[in-house]
Amino acid sequence: xxxxxxxxxxxxxxxxxxxxxxxxxxxxxxxxxxxxxxxxxxxxxxxxxxxxxxxxxxxxxxxxxxxxxxxxxxxxxxxxxxxxxxxxxxxxxxxxxxxxxxxxxxxxxxxxxxxxxxxxxxxxxxxxxxxxxxxxxxxxxxxxxxxxxxxxxxxxxxxxxxxxxxxxxxxxxxxxxxxxxxxxxxxxxxxxxxxxxx
Ligand SMILES: C[S@@+](CC[C@H](N)C(=O)[O-])C[C@H]1O[C@@H](n2cnc3c(N)ncnc32)[C@H](O)[C@@H]1O
Numbered sequence: 001x002x003x004x005x006x007x008x009x010x011x012x013x014x015x016x017x018x019x020x021x022x023x024x025x026x027x028x029x030x031x032x033x034x035x036x037x038x039x040x041x042x043x044x045x046x047x048x049x050x051x052x053x054x055x056x057x058x059x060x061x062x063x064x065x066x067x068x069x070x071x072x073x074x075x076x077x078x079x080x081x082x083x084x085x086x087x088x089x090x091x092x093x094x095x096x097x098x099x100x101x102x103x104x105x106x107x108x109x110x111x112x113x114x115x116x117x118x119x120x121x122x123x124x125x126x127x128x129x130x131x132x133x134x135x136x137x138x139x140x141x142x143x144x145x146x147x148x149x150x151x152x153x154x155x156x157x158x159x160x161x162x163x164x165x166x167x168x169x170x171x172x173x174x175x176x177x178x179x180x181x182x183x184x185x186x187x188x189x190x191x192x193x194x195x196x197x198x
Contacts, residue, residue, distance in 0.1 A: 036089035
């Protein structure tokens with residue numbers, strides 16, 4: 001059975017994190033990165049990212065765990081269990097934030113190139129520390145200017161600037177890791193912690 005979500009269900013479906021990426025963010029990505037041709041948007045929502053990529057000439061397979069009014073995904077699937085379609089060169093999305101680490105962990109196996117729009121505070125958290133140490137991103141593009149607010153499903157009000165700082169996090173197989181380091185001041189065994197010089 002397919003979950004169909006429209007504005008009247010918006011409140012009940014908050015758990016899916018139905019917020020739409022402003023087109024400015026995807027247009028910027030196209031300028032700062034050389035995106036592969038065959039992309040998968042596996043949490044496509046109302047197609048906010050997929051539409052911009054397609055209009056720039058990229059092929060985009062779109063899927064989501066739910067269907068939203070106004071956009072028909074190529075297929076409906078839970079990304080975390082979905083097999084990667086043949087020929088996918090890149091995964092590009094703005095995932096549900098609470099599943100972001102699970103999305104990245106799968107995406108870097110699914111494709112050699114991954115670009116995820118995430119809040120900058122994704123860099124934080126002791127839970128994510130082991131993942132970052134093992135698989136740091138190749139590049140992090142911080143949006144110095146606040147993006148317009150992500151539009152919530154059903155929202156037709158004013159477009160205010162976002163309360164959060166967002167960045168494009170890019171993992172690229174074979175690329176050197178970005179020069180970012182993490183320390184955990186609460187863990188005295190942490191080899192990169194206070195007292196160590198690198
Ligand atoms: C923050 S919205 C972003 C939508 C779209 N990527 C964009 O940038 O506008 C997160 C999307 O993830 C979808 N989603 C949530 N859990 C998912 C899952 N396990 N697999 C696939 N999509 C999921 C939601 O339905 C929602 O459309």
